[in-house]
Amino acid sequence: MSGGLTYAEAQKAIEAGLAKADEIGQPMNIAVVDAGGHLLAFARQDGAIRASIDISQRKARTSILMNLPTGDLLPLVQPGQELYGLEQLSGGMVAFGGGLPVHRNGELVGAVGVSAGSVDQDTQVAQAAVDALT
Amino acid sequence: MSGGLTYAEAQKAIEAGLAKADEIGQPMNIAVVDAGGHLLAFARQDGAIRASIDISQRKARTSILMNLPTGDLLPLVQPGQELYGLEQLSGGMVAFGGGLPVHRNGELVGAVGVSAGSVDQDTQVAQAAVDALT
Amino acid sequence: MSGGLTYAEAQKAIEAGLAKADEIGQPMNIAVVDAGGHLLAFARQDGAIRASIDISQRKARTSILMNLPTGDLLPLVQPGQELYGLEQLSGGMVAFGGGLPVHRNGELVGAVGVSAGSVDQDTQVAQAAVDALT
Amino acid sequence: MSGGLTYAEAQKAIEAGLAKADEIGQPMNIAVVDAGGHLLAFARQDGAIRASIDISQRKARTSILMNLPTGDLLPLVQPGQELYGLEQLSGGMVAFGGGLPVHRNGELVGAVGVSAGSVDQDTQVAQAAVDALT
Structure with a gap:
């Protein structure tokens, strides 16, 4: 199915x-x-804090747009690094952890974004969500 | 309770x-x-069409912002009518049916927005969702 | 392939x-x-006029978001009609002709948007583009 | 010629x-x-990642707006440097490499923006595109 994951x-x-x-x-x-x-x-x-309504959705979307866990972007966007300023592009992305892409047979089929706790907590919860799909 | 509805x-x-x-x-x-x-x-x-991801959320939000069913706005925003252009204000509202506020003891506690079908279908589904809360 | 059409x-x-x-x-x-x-x-x-850089892309995107030819929206968004104001939702859509969805085996796999001429000319060109894919 | 490059x-x-x-x-x-x-x-x-749809276009546009390769901006926009925050201006610019202006007879006639790989890869591909024009 072209959309990837089902409801x-x-x-x-x-x-x-x-x-x-x-x-x-x-x-x-x-x-x-x-x-x-x-x-x-x-x-x-x-x-759960309301700021994370937007942040969780952007984390999921960033994982699709970059085809990467959002946490992988953190070192790259720091001052002096190669992609400094990246998070302000493509409609506004999130460059810290809590977003994970979902792959199936090597294909990107969706993504999960979690926000409201520490980055470590967000990532744990996102991983649990992804694990349920594989 | 200030937040109104629970998850x-x-x-x-x-x-x-x-x-x-x-x-x-x-x-x-x-x-x-x-x-x-x-x-x-x-x-x-x-x-379900993807345009309605935004539209359903805006219908719910409009119901809160106006404290009205979104369908009540349709006659008011027509050319020549009193609130012509209203739907472009407050961040962008929806002036056709499918959004319903939820009241409890006379207090606004939340809202439901539904989109993807005809306005009549959207409204039926929104009503079923609201009915489940009362 | 999950993205639908190839380059x-x-x-x-x-x-x-x-x-x-x-x-x-x-x-x-x-x-x-x-x-x-x-x-x-x-x-x-x-x-070709530069305004149509944005318009052609929005027509294609609207065809995906609504899963319809953009011209089908024109009567629905008129004053007094059911979806008046629709084109301002979901990030800004186009409600006149020139955008066509591309289906394959009943599945939405992409869309074409054309702009710069009359709506009739735009639609002819979009149809030629779609025909090349089927 | 005022428009610069042809299609x-x-x-x-x-x-x-x-x-x-x-x-x-x-x-x-x-x-x-x-x-x-x-x-x-x-x-x-x-x-190729989808985030780069926006980024490649912004790199090309930034090269026109600044009349410079985008990579030249990276040292200037760092914290403490003269143009800190520049990339947030003029509608959002890109301050890392991959965008190159195209000059002809000393005149700015267009620009190329490339994105999806490392900055070095993006720049190599942009240079190949520019070289084809001169």
Whole structure:
């Protein structure tokens, strides 16, 4: 299917992410997008900050646009580094962790973005969501 | 409660809306926002158009901003009418049906926005989502 | 392939569109996007107006977002009609002709947008581009 | 000539760039703009990241706006340096390499922007595209 992930898969990923968020005790925003970066499913748990509504979605979209985990961009966009300023391009991207692309048979089929905790917590929850799809 | 709806309620509303969408055979985008107009939960069914990712969320947000069903705005924004151009204000609102505010004890606690079908279909699905909360 | 059309296909569509534009004697802007609405190839012929750089790309993107020819939207967005104001949503869409979705085996795989001539000329050129893909 | 490059020249530059990209084994986004910074031709090869659709076009446009290779800006926009923040101005510019202006008889006639690989790869491909024009 050309869009990549289905809604049922996206919702399954969200639920796995929410379970992980509950486990670590940090309410989260979780977004899942299709292969084109378009939103499929989203959840904001009670107590999760509202800034992360946008941030989680941008993390997922950045993972599609760059075909990389968002955390991989952090060293590259620092002052003096090769891609300084990158995060302001392509509509505004996120260059810290919490966004992960989803691949299947070597093909990019979607992405997950998580935000509201520390970058380490966000990444753990995103990984749990991705793991539910593979 | 200042935030209004909880995530659990939002997801319950989404599921009621999805069931209605299945019943009428029209895949939908459904968004639920809190009392401040901030996204709580979102679902896009397979086959639902992508333009409605934005439109469903704006319908929900417009319902909060105006404290009205979005369909109530349609006659008011026509050429020659009192609020002509309104839909371009406040960050961009939607002036056709499919967005419904959720009230509880006379208080605005959230809103639902639905998009991808005809306005009548969108409104039916939004109503089913709201009904699940009351 | 999850992105839909390939670059080789997009360029083939552009060339077919340019040939049609030459035939009718109207220089054109032609854009081809993938299944997610992301630009694959673009051409602006000498003498084609620059406003259509944006318009042709938006027509292609609108065809993806709505999964419809852009001309189908024109009656729906008129004052008093059901979707009045639609073209201002989802980042700005185009509601007049010249954008055509490309389907293959019932699946949306890309879209073509053409702009710079009359709507009839734009649509003819877009159709020639689409025909080259099927 | 006020518009600078023709479409035929832009497409010739793109093809030279694509050949170089094939040679180095890195799929690329390549954009060519006229003397006013307006897009003339664009190509995204299969497998090239989608973030670079925007970035390649901005690199070409930045080369026109600054009349410089984009890489020349990198030291100037660092924290503490003279033009810190420059890349956020004029609609958003790119301050790392991959954009090159095209001059003819001392006159700025267009620019090329390339993105998707390392900055060194992007610059090599942009140079190949420019070389095809001179």
